[in-house]
Amino acid sequence: MSSREQLGRPYGERTATQLVAGALTGDEGSWSEIVRRHTNLVMARVRQFRLTPQQAEDVAQTVWLNLLEHLGDLREPEALPGWISTATRHECIRMTNVSRRSIPVDPTTGRLDAQDDVELDRELLRTERHAALRAALAELPPHQRELLLLLSTDPPPSYQEVSAQLGIPVGSIGPTRQRGLARLRQTEAIRTYLATPSGAVLGEGGRDVLALG
Amino acid sequence: MSWHSDDVSLPQPRPADRWEDDDALAADLVQALREEDVLQRVSAAASTAFGAHRGMLALREELATDLLLLSLVHDSSTAGELTGVRDRSGQPSRTLVFEGEGVGVEVEVTDGAIEGQLIPARPGRVVLRRPDGDLAAVDTDEVGYFRLEARPEGPVRLVCETTDGTCVTEWLPW
Numbered sequence: 001m002s003s004r005e006q007l008g009r010p011y012g013e014r015t016a017t018q019l020v021a022g023a024l025t026g027d028e029g030s031w032s033e034i035v036r037r038h039t040n041l042v043m044a045r046v047r048q049f050r051l052t053p054q055q056a057e058d059v060a061q062t063v064w065l066n067l068l069e070h071l072g073d074l075r076e077p078e079a080l081p082g083w084i085s086t087a088t089r090h091e092c093i094r095m096t097n098v099s100r101r102s103i104p105v106d107p108t109t110g111r112l113d114a115q116d117d118v119e120l121d122r123e124l125l126r127t128e129r130h131a132a133l134r135a136a137l138a139e140l141p142p143h144q145r146e147l148l149l150l151l152s153t154d155p156p157p158s159y160q161e162v163s164a165q166l167g168i169p170v171g172s173i174g175p176t177r178q179r180g181l182a183r184l185r186q187t188e189a190i191r192t193y194l195a196t197p198s199g200a201v202l203g204e205g206g207r208d209v210l211a212l213g
Numbered sequence: 214m215s216w217h218s219d220d221v222s223l224p225q226p227r228p229a230d231r232w233e234d235d236d237a238l239a240a241d242l243v244q245a246l247r248e249e250d251v252l253q254r255v256s257a258a259a260s261t262a263f264g265a266h267r268g269m270l271a272l273r274e275e276l277a278t279d280l281l282l283l284s285l286v287h288d289s290s291t292a293g294e295l296t297g298v299r300d301r302s303g304q305p306s307r308t309l310v311f312e313g314e315g316v317g318v319e320v321e322v323t324d325g326a327i328e329g330q331l332i333p334a335r336p337g338r339v340v341l342r343r344p345d346g347d348l349a350a351v352d353t354d355e356v357g358y359f360r361l362e363a364r365p366e367g368p369v370r371l372v373c374e375t376t377d378g379t380c381v382t383e384w385l386p387w
Contacts, residue, residue, distance in 0.1 A: 039255055046255075060258045064262035066384050067262075069384075093291065098307065129241065134245050134249065149246065151239070
């Protein structure tokens with residue numbers, strides 16, 4: 001297939017090389033797809049370092065800003081995951097050091113590359129799992145989705161509060177929840193997730209670059 | 214493993230079996246939704262970054278000379294070791310040095326102010342920029358010293374203009 005034909009494809013099917021080329025010419029759709037493919041990686045890192053939401057936002061913004069400025073120097077677009085993973089890790093460490101709050105984090109976190117890889121893998125698996133659950137929830141009919149969303153707030157509301165808020169009888173909450181969860185298991189998002197082997201996030205070459213981090 | 218009652222202890226297989234249980238599935242759903250706020254911030258930060266970058270490219274177009282990117286070469290908060298948890302309360306300030314192609318800028322960030330110096334020493338103008346706009350701007354003195362009354366939050370950069378050209382520091386939360 002010629003590159004001209006490939007550029008007509010949806011963003012989700014384009015190669016990293018095509019997306020980088022697109023982002024460099026100012027195509028925001030290409031940039032958004034690069035971001036979409038690597039958000040799990042950034043999320044896993046900020047979870048690994050137990051950052052607050054504000055710290056996580058600052059780290060992510062710093063990584064995205066600097067990535068945009070280095071996008072043109074990236075010799076091998078397939079190395080993107082490694083670059084992002086390493087840059088995010090460095091910004092997380094910096095954020096941890098600068099933060100004035102005492103941080104309830106194991107000082108050895110992420111300091112040894114072997115351990116770092118294990119931790120990052122664990123957070124990546126968790127991030128993938130959470131993404132699947134959120135996608136599954138979006139597939140549910142509104143009445144089940146709204147109930148599960150409400151029951152998932154922290155702290156969980158009482159059934160009386162749920163009843164008042166959603167205008168459904170207290171007695172129907174339990175059964176609706178049960179049917180909603182059953183349906184959640186049958187969603188395409190969950191079935192695809194359970195059928196897909198994990199660990200594809202870093203892609204080719206990602207691990208090698210990570211080792212340099 | 215009692216201190217890891219959370220599900221972070223060991224390599225995790227696909228949780229098909231665990232999700233047979235309603236309460237286990239609901240508990241994972243709570244975790245997944247709790248993450249949504251951060252997820253949205255991370256995605257929104259990428260859009261802001263794109264806008265800021267396009268702005269910088271537009272600035273580059275206006276310039277007669279090239280826009281030089283200065284890299285961070287020293288950060289007192291991570292100097293010597295990228296390890297350990299440090300409480301900065303004992304340190305009055307943070308020193309950052311940015312360099313590129315023989316020029317640079319050194320800044321000292323304290324609680325309410327930023328003091329800095331252009332390298333090599335020469336007069337100019339500095340602008341403290343956030344991704345969504347400018348925070349402060351000031352002319353330096355004859356030897357390139359400047360002081361900005363600002364305590365920036367989130368990533369910022371300095372845009373330094375001298376008669377020799379314009380340079381920008383890499384993005385960094387100060």
